[in-house]
Amino acid sequence: xxxxxxxxxxxxxxxxxxxxxxxxxxxxxxxxxxxxxxxxxxxxxxxxxxxxxxxxxxxxxxxxxxxxxxxxxxxxxxxxxxxxxxxxxxxxxxxxxxxxxxxxxxxxxxxxxxxxxxxxxxxxxxxxxxxxxxxxxxxxxxxxxxxxxxxxxxxxxxxxxxxxxxxxxxxxxxxxxxxxxxxxxxxxxxxxxxxxxxxxxxxxxxxxxxxxxxxxxxxxxxxxxxxxxxxxxxxxxxxxxxxxxxxxxxxxxxxxxxxxxxxxxxxxxxxxxxxxxxxxxxxxxxxxxxxxxxxxxxxxxxxxxxxxxxxxxxxxxxxxxxxxxxxxxxxxxxxxxxxxxxxxxxxxxxxxx
Amino acid sequence: xxxxxxxxxxxxxxxxxxxxxxxxxxxxxxxxxxxxxxxxxxxxxxxxxxxxxxxxxxxxxxxxxxxxxxxxxxxxxxxxxxxxxxxxxxxxxxxxxxxxxxxxxxxxxxxxxxxxxxxxxxxxxxxxxxxxxxxxxxxxxxxxxxxxxxxxxxxxxxxxxxxxxxxxxxxxxxxxxxxxxxxxxxxxxxxxxxxxxxxxxxxxxxxxxxxxxxxxxxxxxxxxxxxxxxxxxxxxxxxxxxxxxxxxxxxxxxxxxxxxxxxxxxxxxxxxxxxxxxxxxxxxxxxxxxxxxxxxxxxxxxxxxxxxxxxxxxxxxxxxxxxxxxxxxxxxxxxxxxxxxxxxxxxxxxxxxxxxxxxxxxxxxxxxxxxxxxxxxxxxxxxxxxxxxxxxxxxxxxxxxxxxxxxxxxxxxxxxxxxxxxx
Numbered sequence: 001x002x003x004x005x006x007x008x009x010x011x012x013x014x015x016x017x018x019x020x021x022x023x024x025x026x027x028x029x030x031x032x033x034x035x036x037x038x039x040x041x042x043x044x045x046x047x048x049x050x051x052x053x054x055x056x057x058x059x060x061x062x063x064x065x066x067x068x069x070x071x072x073x074x075x076x077x078x079x080x081x082x083x084x085x086x087x088x089x090x091x092x093x094x095x096x097x098x099x100x101x102x103x104x105x106x107x108x109x110x111x112x113x114x115x116x117x118x119x120x121x122x123x124x125x126x127x128x129x130x131x132x133x134x135x136x137x138x139x140x141x142x143x144x145x146x147x148x149x150x151x152x153x154x155x156x157x158x159x160x161x162x163x164x165x166x167x168x169x170x171x172x173x174x175x176x177x178x179x180x181x182x183x184x185x186x187x188x189x190x191x192x193x194x195x196x197x198x199x200x201x202x203x204x205x206x207x208x209x210x211x212x213x214x215x216x217x218x219x220x221x222x223x224x225x226x227x228x229x230x231x232x233x234x235x236x237x238x239x240x241x242x243x244x245x246x247x248x249x250x251x252x253x254x255x256x257x258x259x260x261x262x263x264x265x266x267x268x269x270x271x272x273x274x275x276x277x278x279x280x281x282x283x284x285x286x287x288x289x290x291x292x293x294x295x296x297x298x299x300x301x302x303x304x305x306x307x308x309x310x311x312x313x314x315x316x317x318x319x320x321x322x323x324x325x326x327x328x329x330x331x332x333x334x335x336x337x338x339x340x341x342x343x344x345x346x347x348x349x350x351x352x353x
Numbered sequence: 354x355x356x357x358x359x360x361x362x363x364x365x366x367x368x369x370x371x372x373x374x375x376x377x378x379x380x381x382x383x384x385x386x387x388x389x390x391x392x393x394x395x396x397x398x399x400x401x402x403x404x405x406x407x408x409x410x411x412x413x414x415x416x417x418x419x420x421x422x423x424x425x426x427x428x429x430x431x432x433x434x435x436x437x438x439x440x441x442x443x444x445x446x447x448x449x450x451x452x453x454x455x456x457x458x459x460x461x462x463x464x465x466x467x468x469x470x471x472x473x474x475x476x477x478x479x480x481x482x483x484x485x486x487x488x489x490x491x492x493x494x495x496x497x498x499x500x501x502x503x504x505x506x507x508x509x510x511x512x513x514x515x516x517x518x519x520x521x522x523x524x525x526x527x528x529x530x531x532x533x534x535x536x537x538x539x540x541x542x543x544x545x546x547x548x549x550x551x552x553x554x555x556x557x558x559x560x561x562x563x564x565x566x567x568x569x570x571x572x573x574x575x576x577x578x579x580x581x582x583x584x585x586x587x588x589x590x591x592x593x594x595x596x597x598x599x600x601x602x603x604x605x606x607x608x609x610x611x612x613x614x615x616x617x618x619x620x621x622x623x624x625x626x627x628x629x630x631x632x633x634x635x636x637x638x639x640x641x642x643x644x645x646x647x648x649x650x651x652x653x654x655x656x657x658x659x660x661x662x663x664x665x666x667x668x669x670x671x672x673x674x675x676x677x678x679x680x681x682x683x684x685x686x687x688x689x690x691x692x693x694x695x696x697x698x699x700x701x702x703x704x705x706x707x708x709x710x711x712x713x714x715x716x717x718x719x720x721x722x723x724x725x726x727x728x729x730x731x732x733x734x735x736x737x738x739x740x741x742x743x744x745x746x747x748x749x750x751x752x753x754x755x756x757x758x759x760x761x762x763x764x765x766x767x768x769x770x771x772x773x774x775x776x
Contacts, residue, residue, distance in 0.1 A: 057383030094668050134665035138687040147683070148673035194669075201673065 001166045014076040033093070033103075035068040035124075035205055040100035041091045042083075043338055046310055060086040062261035063100070065336075066254075070204065071231065073097070073238040075252030075269070077245060077284065081306055083261040084241045085129070088207045092126050093117060105204065121150050125198035129210040131190035141168075142178035146197045154202060158247050164200065171226065173194040188219035192226070197232060207239045212247060224251060245288045249273055254342075257281045260317045262338065267343035276343040279322050316348065324349060362717060367458070420512065452691075457768040462765020467759035472751070474493060476565025483559075488547050490556040492563040492723050533541040543744055549743045557744055560723035567724045567756065571639055572704045576697050583650025590651070591658030592681055601651065608648040614710065619643060621716025630719045638717065642707060646700070653696055657689045691770035698763030702756035709752050725752050740772070 016169040043057035060083045067073050090097050093109055102110045112120065126166055128134035134145055146164045149155060155163045165175045171192045182190060191211060208227070212220040212323050224247060230236055241301060242248050248255060249269060256266040257280065265278040278284045290297060302321045307313055313320050319329035330350050336346040359395050456462055481690045483489045525696070540550040546559035557690050590601035620641050661667060662685070711717035712726020717750075720727055725748040732745035 015767060089668070092672055094671055115551070118674040126669070126672045128665045130665055136666045136670070136671045136684050136688075139683070146678070147677055151673075151679065152676055191549060197669070197673070 027326060030065065032069060033067045034070040034105060035239075036101070036103040037067075037091060038065050038101040038103070040064050040087070040097045040102065042086050042095055043098040044059075045131050047305045055311060057098075059261050059312065060309055061090060062309075062312075064256075064258070064261075064263050065100075066263070066266060068205070068239065070237050071235045072253045073231070073240055073251055075248035075255040076239060076241045076258060077243060077248050077255060078101050078258035079138070079243065079284075079306060081309070082258045082311070084243075084258055085209050087258070088126065088209050088239060088241050092124055093205060094126075112263050118318050119152075122154065122201035123203055124205040125201055125203040127191075127206060127208045127211045130131075130214055131187055131194055132214075134194055135190060137182060139181075140178065141173070141180050141182065141185075141193055144163070144182070144193060145200050148197070149200050152201065154200070160249070167196050170230070171199065172222070177296070187215050188223065191215060191219075191223055193227065195230075199234070202234075205235070205237045205239070209241045211240075213242065213244060220247070227251065245285065257284065260306060260312055261278055262317060262346065263344075264318065264347070265343075265345045268341065271341055271343045274344075277339065277343070278318075279324050279349070280318050316346075346347065364563040381692075386478040440542070440648065443773055452524075452766075452769045456765050459765045459768060461761050465758045465761025465765060468754055469762060472565060472755055472758065473569065476562050476569055480566075488545055488556070488558065492555075492560060502690075509529060519754075532544070539741060548724070548747055549741070551728075552737070555694050555723075557728070557747065560728060560748060561725075563708035563723040564725045564728055564748060565751065565755075566720065567635070568705055568708055568726070568752075571635070571708050571724075572701045572755075572759075575639050575642045575646065575704045576701050578639070579646045579694060579700065580650055580697055582605060582643065582647035584654050584689070586647070587651035587654030588658055588686065591662065592677075594659075597713065598655070602655070605648040605651050608645060609652075613642075613645040613707070616645060617707070617711060618714065621711060621714075625716070632718075632722075635718055635722075638708075638711070642704060647706070650693070650696060650700075653692060654689055657692055658685050661685055661688050670693070695763050695767040698759050698766060702759040702763075705752060705755050705759075 008163070040061055041059070041063055042061040043059050045055050046058050047054075047056035048276060049055060062083075064083075064087055066074060076087065078084050083173060086095065089095050091102055093102070093112070097110050100110065101108060104120075107120065107188065109117065109120065139147070146160065149164065150160065165178065168175060168177065173189065173192050173196060177185075177189075182193065185193065191214070194211075211227075212223050215223060227238065228251065229241075231238065238251070240248060240251055240345055252269050254267050255272045256263050256280065257272075258264065259280050265272065265276070265281045272281070273285070276285050279300075280302075283302050286297060286300045300323060304321050307317070307320055311329075315331045316329040316334050319325045322329065332348070333346045334346045335352055336344055337350070337352070338344045339350060426665070480489065483491065539552060540546050542549045546556050546558065550556055551560070586601050586604070590598040617638070620637065625639060629637070667680070667684060670684050675684075678680075698715060706722060708717060710724035712724050715730055715731050715733070717726055718724055721728065728748035729745050729752075731741075737744055
């Protein structure tokens with residue numbers, strides 16, 4: 001209980017830096033949260049000089065915070081280039097975070113290095129967007145699924161083969177695929193291999209980076225059902241990165257909307273889909289097709305392109321494309337505030353104090 | 354007619370369990386019966402001999418036609434089920450097997466492979482038959498068995514006023530001048546010396562074998578050492594990047610700046626001044642050839658690994674927490690091997706050529722050791738170049754064959770490894 005109060009307080013407290021919720025207490029990694037991301041930043045240098053203050057950075061992720069409970073799913077949506085994928089990869093420490101904290105199961109993984117990090121890796125796995133390039137072309141399916149299992153000693157040697165075949169069956173792969181190579185499979189089967197590979201390590205958190213966007217619609221449904229079944233049986237937590245809003249709505253418990261490296265809106269699926277508060281979220285949701293020819297949707301069409309993350313606009317980053325842009329938006333960065341039930345928005349349309 | 358029917362029966366026996374085939378056979382048999390009937394009917398009506406003969410011809414033609422049709426249909430029917438069986442069992446080929454299949458399908462690479470196999474058999478197995486064949490000699494064995502003691506006799510009388518007199522057993526005062534010639538040098542090609550002998554009396558054909566041993570071995574040893582060094586340093590540079598990459602790539606730059614041939618010539622002359630004339634010269638030569646050759650391989654491997662490192666499957670391996678060793682040796686190196694094999698086979702030809710160049714310039718192994726390069730060195734002599742082509746054309750052809758063979762195989766492998774290849 002104590003922790004809950006603590007956390008809700010945290011979300012209300014406006015952040016001093018980057019307009020996002022910022023964890024100032026040292027009591028990080030509360031036990032009921034599997035993953036806690038605090039003000040995470042990932043800046044890629046695009047121009048380096050000896051004087052570090054002259055460096056130019058591409059701010060792919062610029063201060064993102066959220067919490068994830070065990071067995072729950074967070075959907076991350078946003079248009080291409082908004083930093084969804086970078087966020088996922090930074091959480092998994094595939095990229096070195098520039099600043100911020102990643103607390104997984106009570107461990108600060110942003111500080112881990114080398115062997116310690118490698119030993120912890122089976123706990124958080126990733127399913128990549130492109131099933132064609134994410135499978136090593138010269139290994140058999142059995143080897144792809146099983147190599148890390150052996151490296152980490154997940155199961156005893158005597159049960160190894162049975163375990164792999166079992167995992168493969170669970171993911172809808174026939175046991176005789178064991179000796180085959182990835183190039184012999186279709187996209188859907190390859191994605192199943194990726195899922196089997198991730199699940200074989202018995203992870204607690206799986207980051208799915210647009211896992212279905214490379215698949216055709218009929219297979220998308222299969223794979224998503226597989227995700228849900230596995231979540232029910234293995235108590236998995238997902239971070240589901242996608243630009244397909246209907247898929248996110250189907251699978252998520254909470255949804256975060258990203259724009260140009262920032263989280264602009266975060267809340268429960270119900271709150272967010274029934275009452276999108278941020279103009280960007282509204283525009284995004286208005287683009288979802290409704291399978292009814294009689295309904296007239298009032299589409300909000302965004303003008304122009306997403307600005308370069310290397311030179312983001314001043315003030316609210318969305319103001320260049322916002323239909324409700326005010327003068328203040330061009331000058332002051334809005335605060336990421338909770339407007340009830342953990343529904344957080346960063347927008348000047350809503351009271352900032 | 355009976356013969357033909359028998360034929361069909363025979364062939365139908367062959368395919369007795371194939372329903373389709375028997376159907377086809379029945380069809381063709383009935384058709385044949387009909388046509389036979391038709392022709393027979395005409396035969397009965399025919400009046401003149403000529404007409405008869407023409408009709409008999411016609412019967413033959415009909416039967417021949419039917420036969421070809423039947424066999425054609427048979428072969429078609431035979432081909433179809435086999436294909437479908439292959440599809441059902443779906444034997445899957447690993448990428449390596451697919452490459453081999455594509456490689457063996459290419460005529461050019463097969464030609465190269467055959468050339469190489471023949472050259473290797475010639476060089477490494479040939480001298481083993483030294484005692485069985487009378488035209489194979491040792492590397493430095495001049496043919497003394499045929500050394501002929503030739504006698505030139507000159508006769509002249511010694512004048513009586515000379516201070517001494519020489520008489521032979523017959524009492525004649527005649528002087529015999531006897532010369533022992535060594536006619537086994539520069540012999541023309543014959544049955545005992547297939548390509549003749551050189552200026553030292555060594556058999557050219559046999560020395561081609563021994564020369565092949567050294568030339569091909571140098572090629573293989575140097576390319577393997579080069580590849581090892583290149584993979585190690587290029588792999589380190591590509592995988593770890595940052596300052597490791599900087600250091601290794603500057604080293605590569607330095608070594609690719611150094612002109613190889615002049616450096617090797619300096620090494621050769623230096624060894625001469627140190628009075629090294631044994632096989633150790635060969636080892637030092639190989640070491641220096643490796644030293645000046647690894648840079649290209651390192652650059653290739655580094656580039657490949659740099660691009661592979663950014664692929665999703667490497668991120669995926671990283672996310673699975675695999676060890677660095679496993680990532681390098683199971684995920685990166687196997688993906689570089691195709692390019693490595695190609696660069697190795699293409700490089701082999703170059704090394705054989707370098708060895709030949711050094712031999713020709715006379716700074717490789719000492720002349721009594723047979724290498725293809727040393728043998729060509731004899732062409733440096735104008736007389737030999739003009740009058741004894743048998744000494745230098747054959748090693749030249751062998752060098753060309755070896756280089757061509759390795760290049761064909763290298764090209765074939767490159768095409769076979771290309772995933773965009775049609776089949």
